[in-house]
Amino acid sequence: MPTAEYEGDVEVLEDQFAGKPNVGPIELESRDVSVWFGQRKVLEGVNIAFPKKTVTALIGPSGCGKSTYIRTLNRLHELIPGAALAGSVLYEGKDIYDTDVDPVHIRLKIGMVFQKPNPFPSMTIRGNVLSGLKLSGMKRDGHDEIVEQTLTSAGLWNEVKDRLDSAAGELSGGQQQRLVIARALAVQPHVLLMDEPCSALDPASTLKIEETIRELSKEITIVIVTHNMQQAVRVSDYTAFFLAAENEPGYVIEQGPTTDIFSNPQDQRTLDYVNGRFG
Amino acid sequence: MTQVLDRERIAEWSQQEPQRPWTRKPVHLQVWIALAALLPAVIVALMFTYTDLPGPVLMVVVYLPLQLVASGFAALATKGRQGIADSVIIVNAIGATLFSFIILFSVLGSLIFRGFEALWGDDGFRSSFLVQNNVYINPSTPLEYGGLGHAVIGTLIIVLIASVIAVPIGIATAIYITEVRGRAVPYVRFFVQAMSGVPSIVAGLFILTVLIVSGAIGQSAFAGGLAYAILMLPTVARTAEEVLRLIPEDLRTGALALGSTRARVVLRVVIPAAKTGIITAIILGVARVIGETAPLLLTSLKSDQTVLNPLSDPIAALPTYIFDNVALPYPGAVTRAWGAALVLMIIVLILFTIARILGRDRLNKSR
Amino acid sequence: MSMPRTEVRRDLKSAATSHKGDRVFNRSITAAAFTALVVLAGIAIFLGLSAVEALRTQGLDFLFTTEWSVEQEDPKAGIWGMLYGSVLLSAIGLVIAIPASLLLSVFIVFLAPRRLAKVMTNVVDLMAAIPSVILGLWAFYLLNPPAEEWQFLLNKYLGWIPIFQNESGNFNGTPFIAGFVLAIMMIPIITSVSREVLGRTPPDLINAAEALGCSLWTMLRYVALPYGRGGIVGGIMLGLGRALGETIAIFFVLKLIFETNWYNIIESGGGSVATLIVATFGEVSGPYELNLLLAAGFFLFVGTLVVNVIANLIVQRTGRMQR
Numbered sequence: 001m002p003t004a005e006y007e008g009d010v011e012v013l014e015d016q017f018a019g020k021p022n023v024g025p026i027e028l029e030s031r032d033v034s035v036w037f038g039q040r041k042v043l044e045g046v047n048i049a050f051p052k053k054t055v056t057a058l059i060g061p062s063g064c065g066k067s068t069y070i071r072t073l074n075r076l077h078e079l080i081p082g083a084a085l086a087g088s089v090l091y092e093g094k095d096i097y098d099t100d101v102d103p104v105h106i107r108l109k110i111g112m113v114f115q116k117p118n119p120f121p122s123m124t125i126r127g128n129v130l131s132g133l134k135l136s137g138m139k140r141d142g143h144d145e146i147v148e149q150t151l152t153s154a155g156l157w158n159e160v161k162d163r164l165d166s167a168a169g170e171l172s173g174g175q176q177q178r179l180v181i182a183r184a185l186a187v188q189p190h191v192l193l194m195d196e197p198c199s200a201l202d203p204a205s206t207l208k209i210e211e212t213i214r215e216l217s218k219e220i221t222i223v224i225v226t227h228n229m230q231q232a233v234r235v236s237d238y239t240a241f242f243l244a245a246e247n248e249p250g251y252v253i254e255q256g257p258t259t260d261i262f263s264n265p266q267d268q269r270t271l272d273y274v275n276g277r278f279g
Numbered sequence: 280m281t282q283v284l285d286r287e288r289i290a291e292w293s294q295q296e297p298q299r300p301w302t303r304k305p306v307h308l309q310v311w312i313a314l315a316a317l318l319p320a321v322i323v324a325l326m327f328t329y330t331d332l333p334g335p336v337l338m339v340v341v342y343l344p345l346q347l348v349a350s351g352f353a354a355l356a357t358k359g360r361q362g363i364a365d366s367v368i369i370v371n372a373i374g375a376t377l378f379s380f381i382i383l384f385s386v387l388g389s390l391i392f393r394g395f396e397a398l399w400g401d402d403g404f405r406s407s408f409l410v411q412n413n414v415y416i417n418p419s420t421p422l423e424y425g426g427l428g429h430a431v432i433g434t435l436i437i438v439l440i441a442s443v444i445a446v447p448i449g450i451a452t453a454i455y456i457t458e459v460r461g462r463a464v465p466y467v468r469f470f471v472q473a474m475s476g477v478p479s480i481v482a483g484l485f486i487l488t489v490l491i492v493s494g495a496i497g498q499s500a501f502a503g504g505l506a507y508a509i510l511m512l513p514t515v516a517r518t519a520e521e522v523l524r525l526i527p528e529d530l531r532t533g534a535l536a537l538g539s540t541r542a543r544v545v546l547r548v549v550i551p552a553a554k555t556g557i558i559t560a561i562i563l564g565v566a567r568v569i570g571e572t573a574p575l576l577l578t579s580l581k582s583d584q585t586v587l588n589p590l591s592d593p594i595a596a597l598p599t600y601i602f603d604n605v606a607l608p609y610p611g612a613v614t615r616a617w618g619a620a621l622v623l624m625i626i627v628l629i630l631f632t633i634a635r636i637l638g639r640d641r642l643n644k645s646r
Numbered sequence: 647m648s649m650p651r652t653e654v655r656r657d658l659k660s661a662a663t664s665h666k667g668d669r670v671f672n673r674s675i676t677a678a679a680f681t682a683l684v685v686l687a688g689i690a691i692f693l694g695l696s697a698v699e700a701l702r703t704q705g706l707d708f709l710f711t712t713e714w715s716v717e718q719e720d721p722k723a724g725i726w727g728m729l730y731g732s733v734l735l736s737a738i739g740l741v742i743a744i745p746a747s748l749l750l751s752v753f754i755v756f757l758a759p760r761r762l763a764k765v766m767t768n769v770v771d772l773m774a775a776i777p778s779v780i781l782g783l784w785a786f787y788l789l790n791p792p793a794e795e796w797q798f799l800l801n802k803y804l805g806w807i808p809i810f811q812n813e814s815g816n817f818n819g820t821p822f823i824a825g826f827v828l829a830i831m832m833i834p835i836i837t838s839v840s841r842e843v844l845g846r847t848p849p850d851l852i853n854a855a856e857a858l859g860c861s862l863w864t865m866l867r868y869v870a871l872p873y874g875r876g877g878i879v880g881g882i883m884l885g886l887g888r889a890l891g892e893t894i895a896i897f898f899v900l901k902l903i904f905e906t907n908w909y910n911i912i913e914s915g916g917g918s919v920a921t922l923i924v925a926t927f928g929e930v931s932g933p934y935e936l937n938l939l940l941a942a943g944f945f946l947f948v949g950t951l952v953v954n955v956i957a958n959l960i961v962q963r964t965g966r967m968q969r
Contacts, residue, residue, distance in 0.1 A: 032288075032291075032295070034292060036297040041297075044289070044292050044293075045284075045285075045288055045289065045291075074857065076856055076857060078301040079856055083299075084297030084298060084299055085297065085298065085300075086295035086296060086297060086298055087295070097300040097301065098300075099300070099303050099304060099305045102358070102359070103301065103859075104358075104361065104859040104861070105859075107856070107857055107858065107859040108858075108859045111857065112857040114850065114857075116850055118848075118850040118851055118853065118854040119854075120851060120868070120869060120872075121851075121873075122872040122873065123868075132858040132859070134864060134868055135855050135858045135860035135861075135864045135865070135868055136361075136858055136859030136861075136864070137360065137361045137859075137861070137864070138859070180854070183854075184857075184858070187858060187859070251284050252284060253284050254281050254283050254284065255281060255282050256280060256281030256282055260280060260281045261281055265281060266281055266283050267283055267284075270281075333795055335792055335796075336795070336796065336799060361861045361863075361864070362861065364861065364863035364864075365861050365862040365863050368749070368752065368862060368863055368866070369757060369862070371745075371749050372749040372750070372752050372753040372757055373753070374749070375745075375746045375749035375753065376749075376753050376758075376766060379746070379750060379766075379769060379770065379773065379833065380769060382773070382830060383769055383772060383773055385784070385788060386776060386780070386781065386784045389784055389787070389788050390780065447678070448681050451674070451675050451678030451679060452679045452681070452682065455675045455678070455679035456679070459672055459675050459676065459679075461672075461676055461679075463676075463679070463680075466683075467679045467680070467682065467683075470680075470682035470683045470686055471682045472955075472958045473682075473686055473951060473954060473955055473958075474682045474685060474686055476884075476887050476891075476950055476951060476953070476954030476955075476957075477686075477689065477891075477950070477951075478890070478892070478920060478946060478947070479891070480891065480893045480920050480923055480924065480943065480946070481689060481943055481946060481947045481950075482689075484693060484923070484939075484940055485685075485689045485693065487940075488692045488693065488696065488940055489688065492933075492936070509685055512681070512682065512685075513682070516682075540667050540668050540671075541672070542667050542668050542670075543667075545671070566775065569777070570777020570778065570779060570780065571777070572777075572778065572893075572894045573893045573894055573920070576924055576927065576928075577927060598777065598894075601779050601780070601783060602894065602897075605782070605786060605898055606786065606898055613787075620779070620783050623777060623779075623780065624777075624780055627775055627777060631771075631772075
C-alpha cells in the first residue's frame, strides 16, 4: 500500500517522466548472473534489463552485492583475484564475456564512476579529461572540443574553463566527481555505471550531480547504485531492490518502474526497506 | 507493475558452476601463443648445437630479442597494438627476474661448492679449519693445517667492541627522537641519515687519522671496532626508532599518570615493551657491518695469530682473511678464501633469518 | 573589591622536566643523539684538513690531473682519473641497474602471483645482504671469465662504436666489469625502494585506469610511475651513493691505472677513488702520501654525502606528498 510519505514524490515522478518514452530497446541486460569470490557465492540469478537512455537505480542494504554486480557489467569484476561468475551479460545483443570480445572495448562503451572521486592527481584538469584516450589508446580528434563538451555535460565547464591547466587535486570533492564524469564521457560510452557517486559529497554537490545525471540520461543509459532512497526517487526511471540474507547470496527481490517500487511494491521486504524500516 | 524474484528458478541457479570466461582464448590465438613460446626456444637450441657461440651470449643476444618479437606478434594478434608494449614489458620483467635468480644462485652456489673443499677434507668435516689459526702457515701449506679460528675470534671481538659503542648510542638516539622529542629531532634524523651514507672506507680513514696517525691507539681490534661502530650506529638508530614508534602512546601516558618520571617510563616501560624490536635492531646493525672489509684494512689490518688483546696489535677478521687470500696464485689459499667466505655468508644468513623471524613475531603480536 | 587577575603563562615543557633524574636523563640522551653530528663533523674536519694540505701543496692540479708520482723529489699527485672513474663506473652500473630494478619491481608489484612476489622480495633482500668482499671474490673467479668472452665479442662485432674499442686485446679489469658488479650492488637497493613506492599506488587510481580500458603499459606510464617517480629517483640516488663509495667489490676486477680512461669501457684499466685508497694504503711511502690518500677520502666523503642528502630529501618529500 502506498504510504503517505511518498505521495508528493510520486507526483514529482509523474511530472518528470511525462516526456519519457516507454520501455524501448534494451541497451544492456544481465541474464541469470551469479557471482563468486573464491568458493563464496555472493550473488545469484540476477536478471535485469536496462532500457536505452534510462536511469536505473540499484538499491538495498550495504553488502548485498550491488557494487559487485555492476562490476560484472563492464568486466572489472575479473580483475579481482578469485573472481568467478555464471550467466551472461548482453550488450547490443552479444555476450560481453564471449572469447572474441575485447574487454577494453567494453570498458570504453560501459564506463564507471566510483564512490570516492578519483581524478589522477599528477595530471591537469584537461589532462584528466583526456586521460581515457591515452590509457586505452582510443583515437579522437579535436581534443579541445572534447574537453569543453564533456566538462559542459558534466556541469563543470563554467567553473574550470579558465584553469584547465591547473592540478586536478585542487578541486573540491563535488568538482572532482564531476571531473571524473567528464573523464568517463570523453571515451564516448553508451552506458555509465555509477557506484554511489554522491555518498562522499555534500548535499549541494549531490544535487548538481543528480541534475547532471538527468541531463546525461537523455543521451546515455545510466545505472546508479545508491543508498539514498530519496535520490533513487529523484533520479531514476527504474529501480531494482537487492537483498542478501545472512550466509546467503544476494538476490534481486523486486524490480520495476521507480514509481511502482516506491508506491506499490509487492514484496513485504521491499516495502519495509523503502519505508526505512531496515537497512 | 513490478517484477518479483522468481523463486522457482533458484533450484536452477544453484546448479550453476563458477566460471572464468575471460581466461578462455579462441583456438587460433592459442596457436599464436604456443608458437611464441616454443619457436624462439627451438631456434636457440639449434644454434647452440650447431654453432660455438657460448650459451649466455646466445641467451641474451638471440633468445631475448626473438622472444620479444614473438611475444610482440602474439600480443598483436590477441590484443591489438596496445598489447605489444605490454608483452615487451612482461618478457623483460621475467628476464630481469631470471637474471637476479641466476646471480644469487651463482654466488651462493659458488660459496657452497668451492667453500666446501676447505671445510671438508678426506676424513670428513674439517673442524680444524674453523678452529686453528694461521701462525705457521704460508699460502702453499696444504689445507689440513691452519684455519680461520683466529679470524672468527677477531671478527667477534671487533663486532663486540662496535656493538658496545654503537648500540647504547643508537638506542639513545632513537629514544631522543621518539621519547624526549626535543626541538632538534628533525636535525638529528638528518644527521643519522647522512651518516648512513658514509662509505665504509671513509669510516676507516677517519679512525685512522684521528686515532692511529696521531698515535693515540695502534692498529688494533679497538680501532676496527670504532670504525665498525660508525657504520653500525645509523642502522641501529633507525631500526630502533621505527620499533619505538610502534609502541602505543597509551603505555607512556599510563605510566606517567601513575607518577613515574620520564626516565623511568622509558627505561622500565617502553624499552622492555620494545625488547624484541631492539634486539632486531642490534642484529641488523651487526649484519650490516660484519662483512665490511675496507675499514678493517685501514685499522685492524691482519694477522696470522690469535690475538685476544683488543688494544695492542693488529688482528685478523673474516673479511680481511678473505681479502688476503683472494688473489693469491696458490689454489690452497684460494680455497681458504672460499671457505672463509662460506662461513661469513652462513653467519650473515643466520643473523638475517633471526632478524626476520623476530620481525614477523613483532608484527603478529602488535595485531 | 576584586583583585586584578594576573595571568602567568606557564611553560608546561619545563614543568615536565623539573625532576632531577629526568634532567640528567634528558641531557645524556640528547648528548648521545648528537653523536651522529659530532662524527660527521669530525670526518669533515679531519679529512678536510688533509684535503686543504693536499690542495695547498698540489694546487687545483690535485683535482684535475691524473698521476701519482709521489716517490720523487717534487711529488705530483692528481686524482682526476679516480674521480672521473668513480663516476664512470657508477654510470655504467646505473645503465644496467635502473632498467633491471624497475622491471623487477614492476614484476613483484604488478605481475607476479602473491607467493612468487614474496619469494622475489626475499631474493632481492638476500642480494642486498651479500657482503661486498664475497661479491668481489665471486666476481673475480666466476664473473671474469665469461665477461672477458662477452667483451671480446662486443669488441669484435660492435667495435666500431667508440665505447667498445679496445687497443690492448686485454679484456681484464675493465670499467665494464667493475660497473657490472656495482650494478649487482645497486639493484637490491633501487628495487626495494621502487617496490615499496609502486606498491603504495592508490588502488582508487588503478581502478579508475582499469575502468577507462588501460593496459599494463598505459597504467604504468600514466598512473603508477608518475605517482612513484619521486621515490624511484630517490632510490636510484641511494644506489648511486652506495656505488660511489664501494671499494672491495670492485677491487679485484678493476685494473687501477693512472691515465683517465674516458670512454673505452671494455678496455683494461680504469679508476676509482675508493680503490685508489685501498690499493695504495698498504705501500704508502710516508706521511705525505698518506695525507694525499686522506685528501682523496675527503672528496669521496663529500661526494657521497651530497648524493645521499639529495636522495633522502627526495624520498622524504615524495613520502610527505603521498600522504
